[in-house]
Every structure is written in C-alpha cells, then in structure tokens.
Amino acid sequence: MNNEFEPTILAFVCNWCTYTAADLAGTSRMVQQPNLRLVRMMCTGMVDPKYIVKSLLSGADGVLVSGCHPGDCHYINGNYKARRRVKLLNEILPQFGIEKERVKLTWVGASEGNEFAATVNNFINEIRELGPMEACSMAVV
C-alpha cells in the first residue's frame, strides 16, 4: 500500500527567507511535487510547537519548518529559538509513537530557490518512504 501512499505535508516558513525562496523557485519554474503546502509565518520563532503537533494530529504526515540561516533572521534570533523548539519536539515525539523524522527544520535563504525546491522534493520523498502517520489514530485532536 505504501506505493500508493501520497503524503500530505505542511511547511511553516518565514516570510523573509524561505517564503521568498519559495517565490523564487516558482518564478524559476522549479517543479516540485504537489504534496507540500505552505503556511507563511513572519519568522520561524513564531512557530509554536503546538502548530506542528496540531498539523500532525490533523492529518499531515510531515511538517517542515524553514527559515533564515543562522545569523540572518530578520528578527535577530528567532531561528535559534525555532531550532531549540524543534529539537525538543524531535525528542518528545517518539514518546508518542511519532517518528522524529516527520518534523524537520531547515534553513533556506531568500536567494536559494533551487535549495528550496530540492528540500521540498527530498522531504516529500523521505516522508513517502516513512509511510503515513499512524499515531494520530490514537490521539484526539
């Protein structure tokens, strides 16, 4: 059944870097698989871990968080805060039976359209490989 499985993925991306990179990937017509949908945030520091957990429990098979490279955050250090939060989440998720690979943090700068497209396609492939989120069937949203 895994062959037919098409994952649904949400990505929380910061307006200043990764969202801009996504625009650039679009303008440069870099084809991406359709499984990933973007949520535009002003900064990765705004991404409450709740949003990630909520997405997973509501049917996303994977969540990508992506922002500016270290040192480039538009708000000084929001990305460092995101890094800490995602790291902790990655440690906690397995305790709920959710593979930590389902939540990924990357840095994609505004000029890195190709990097964005590659990140998206790779992550979709990884999650397709991992299979559907099973754990949410045990949780109540």
Added chain:
Amino acid sequence: MAKKIGVYVCHCGSNIAGKVDCEGVADFAKGLKDVAVSRDYQFMCSDPGQEMIIKDIREHGLNRVVVASCSPRLHEKTFQQACARAGLNPYLLQHSCIREHCSWITADPEEATAKAKHIVEAAVERVGRHQELFSREVEVLPDVMVVGAGIAGIQASLDIAKSGHTVHLVEKSPSIGGHMAQFDKTFPTLDCAACISTPKMVAVSQEPNINLMTWSEVEDVSGFVGNYTATVLHKPRYINADVCTGCGACLEKCPTKALSEFDEGLGMRKAIYRNSPQAVPNTPVIDGTICKKITKDKCGICQTICPTGAIDYEMKETREVFHVGSIVLATGYDTMDPTPMAEYGFGKYDEVYTALQFERLNNAVGPTEGRIVMKNGKSPESVAIIHCVGSRDVNYHEYCSRTCCMYALKYDHLIKDKVGHNTNVYNFYIDMRCFGKGYEEFFKRVQEEGVTFIRGRPAEIVQENGKLVVVGEDTLLGMNVRVPVDMVVLCTAMEAQKDMAEVARVFGVAQGQDGFFLEEHPKLGPVSTATDGVFLAGACQGPKDIPDAVAHASGGAAQALALAAKGTVSISPTTSWINPDICVGCKVCVGLCPYSAIEFDDRRQIAVINEAMCKGCGSCAGYCPSGAAQIKHFNENQIFDEIDGLLGLLPGLPEIIDETGAQSVQARNVITPGEPA
C-alpha cells in the same frame, strides 16, 4: 455580524490558468462556509480586477476578502488598498499564492488544481478569523541625536544640521575627529588628513544647529521610533569651556604625565591635555585620575597660570536629558591589540609598531614631529609591513578589515618619500585587495616606487644581531624567507569597540557575529537597524575606509531626515498582544523578546507589550506556555484554521471514519475538488 466572504481567483493570463482550472477553483470556493461571492478573473491586480472587488464589497456587503493569485509579497498591499478604498479594513483580506507556489511548480494540471483548492480553502478558513487592525500614526520629534564624532558622525551631523534640524552630537573623547584625526596622510590621494578634516570639524563647532557635547556619553535610552529619550552623562572636564580661550598656557607647566592615548602610547601627555593643537574643541581636559590637585589636593599649578580662571577642580559630572525622534550611531571601531600574537613580538621588541602608532610617527604634531625614526632616533634602513594581522585569521577575525592593504601602500609610499628611496620596504601580504576608486592605480604607482611584495603570512619575528628578522614563506616562490629589517609595522585588524556590547544594549541594537553593529539587511538595509529610528553610520557597522564611512554616514543622515521631515511615522498593528486574563506572569517572554518590547507590570503581575517597540516577530507567542501572548494577524486561531483548511478539515466536511473509530488518513488526503462541503 455574519461573515460574508468574497473569493477572487486570478488567472494571471495563462500563468495560473494554464495549469489550474481557475473556474473550477472559484466554483469550489462557492461551496465553502460563509462564502457569499466567488469569482475568477483574468487579471485581479488590474484596475477592473480591483474594481470588481470594490464593487462586490459595496453591493454584497462583503466583510472578508480572499484573493488567490501571485505571491502576497508582490500584491498583498495592492489588494489591501483596494479593500481600504471600499471601506473595508485592509486586515480583513487574505492573499494566498496559487502561482509561485502552485501553478508554476506543479507538473500535473489536476494536481495543481487540487492544491489550489486546498490553498483557497485555507485562506477562507483563516480570513474568517481575521480582525480589524489599525496602524497607529505617532509623532516624530524633530531633533536627532548622533553618537560618536569621528568622520562619520561629523558628516551625518553636518548633513542633518544643514536641513535645519537640530543635532545633539555626543562624543566620548575630549575632542572630535575620531581615528582620522590621528592620521597624517590618507590613501589613495595622499591628501593631508588634517587639511580635509579640520574644516569639517570646525564647521561642526560653528554650526548653530549642532549641539556638540564632547567628553560625554549616552547613559540610557528609552522610548521608540519618533520619541526617544536619551540621558547624556557629561564627564567633568574640570575646565569651564565657556571661559577657556584654548590658549594652552596650562599645558606647559603641569608636572604630571601619562602615556598619550592619542599618540598610541608613543609619547607622553600631561594630566591636563588636549589631543592636538588643532583639537576641536580646543578646551583641554584634566585627567581626574592622575591630577595631583584632584587626587591628593596638592599642586594646583594650572589654576594659578590660567589667565581666564577657567580651571575648576570641583567640577562634578552632570546629566542632561534629550528628546529626539531618531538616533544615528557613529561610534567607529578599535584596532586589535597584537600583544596576544606573541610570534610578532609586539611589546617585546621596541621596533615593532602597530599601524596606528605608525600613523602617529608620520604625523607632523606626533611624538617624532612626523619623522619616521626608530626609538634610537635613527632612520630605519629597512621596514617590513605585515598585512592582515588579526584579519582573515580564524583565530582572531575571519573578516577582511578592508583598509590595511591600502594604508600599507600608503606607508610604502611615505617611507620611500620621507626616509629615502634607498630604504627597503617589504610587504608581507596574503592578497592585495585594492577595490576602491583609484585604489588599483595607487597600488601600481607604489609598485613602481620599488617596494617588495612577498606573498605569505610571516610565521614569526625574531631578533638577531640587532635586526628584527621576519621569518616566513614566500608562497609564490614556494620557499622560506628570512628578511632582516630595522622596523616592523603590524597592520592590525579593525575590530568592534571594546564597549560595543554595552553600547548595543543601551541603544537596543544587535551585534553581528563579527561584533560590529548589525544592520537591518546586509544588502538593502545597510544603514538601518532592526530598531526603528536607530541608524548606523561609518565603521561601527563594519570595517570601512573614509570614503565609504562618509557615504554610509550621509545614508544614515538621510534616513533620520526622512523620519524628521515627515514628522509622523506609522506603526504596524501586527504586533504581539498579551491577554491580561490569561498571562500567568512567568516572565519568560520578557527575556525572549529581542527588542525589549515586553515590560512586566509588577502590580498586576503580568507581562505587557509595548506596541511601539514590538516588531511582531512572535518569539514570545511561540513560547508562551499559557497562550496569552498572541501575534495580531498571526494568532493561534488563525493559524489553526489555516492548518485545517490546508489539510481539508473544514468543519462540516463528511469525516470518513474507519472501523477503529479514527479518522482515516487516506480519506483525508483524497478530499478532492468538487466534493463540496
């Protein structure tokens, strides 16, 4: 009030419609909750497109609008303005992207259409949670504060003063001019530093719109863009500047001496001193830490000499408060102390100098009256100039200091010129970086003067038979070299001021990894900072030569003037808000906020946002354990509903329940177009 949402799906010619079935998406949206009108159109951003929205808002009483077209980074403002023209609060719009993030990147038309539907669904869900928000206009006070009076601070102050605005210029040392005042000649034109900077310094002291405060520091800053309150500490000068004529009689007789900071420790100054005869202002200052009268109540000789009775040993520090609309930071740089690089023997060998010391040797009013001589008074027969000391070096500073190659060339020329053409001059360099206007030409010219260039960073300097021997490798020849010389000049790195962290804290700006003040954007915002109304000028933002520092300073002045000229500034309403009923007072957000925008109300025991300082970054909201801190326009409900929309979880959709009683993931993933809610 019942929600009435209008949905507008743009074709963007064939850019979207070529892949996405726009009509189908608009039809699908008709079935979504609270959608009153849903249309697709060729070009939504065109005048007729915008008119369509405006007309619908008026005729159908729409109170929410969704536009699905290109990236909101392009046209969100356009559609917000269209809403505003129709009397709808612009924040009741959600602009979603189905071009860059959908039609342009998806291979299959059906998949692209399905994805566009999810995106529209999410936008409809989210916009239902939008609230009216209002930007605030705040007044901008007309005065500007400039901190640091090196060449950058001087330029910024003169520019601003010329426009008629008052500048409060704060300089921590006794006189103005910064590093440039220490030089004798400047590259690449070799004009005399004093000849080009003195007129500017004098202009500062004579300009009625500039309130120059030397021997002063900014102690505290509060407020926000348009309305900063700065407390300036005036250190006691012990000389009444209003009475002092600058005759300098007092300087002669003072018996107490100390190493001169201005001469980089190469000469002595008195306890009562001024940096140079051309110092602006030319009022001396008494070093209260060594003056015998002030420390031990002895001496007092200067008071007896001063013909105007300007000396006042009882002077105390004072504070003055200024209200300004914006602040320009021009605090410059320091040079690195090479003592820790023991291999170069600075501090151990008499004839190893830093570049700034060498500037003083060259300066006509310096310790040697401008003669390049060794400590024994003789002229050197050979000099080695070592580039990149502490720059481009992972152990010290990774960056290039941008000026050393050029001032090294300046020294090459000055040595040949002043000491004689038979003097051997060796440059040990890594790469020659002569990037500026006229710089490469200067390099060529100096090469023709018969200077030697050896590519390679020297390993060490040793003393042998009364000579300093520079030991290194010539990486171009691939062989070791040992060059005996009489004098060595170390081109030490330009680095952030020692007190930069403290100054950054006072003004609420950040430092980059290199320690210099961090600009708002490395390319497009090099003079502004993340703190609105605080701008940068000159080398405090990173190593710069004089032309770049001056250009940067004029940029900072223009930014400050833009604020002052308009007189008001509009503050975005998408800030954080802390619900006082929910906040538990844990104070975590206070420490997380990078802009110090959160205050703690001790009486109510809750955190409160200062909206004028908040940038809406969400650091607080992303953490707040009680959910009290929320970013307006990016609040929890809005994001949750957007997630639901993206995942096709609109309330009212038939949930497909499998035998275990849980929602089937598969089922959710195949919620397809055309399956109306």
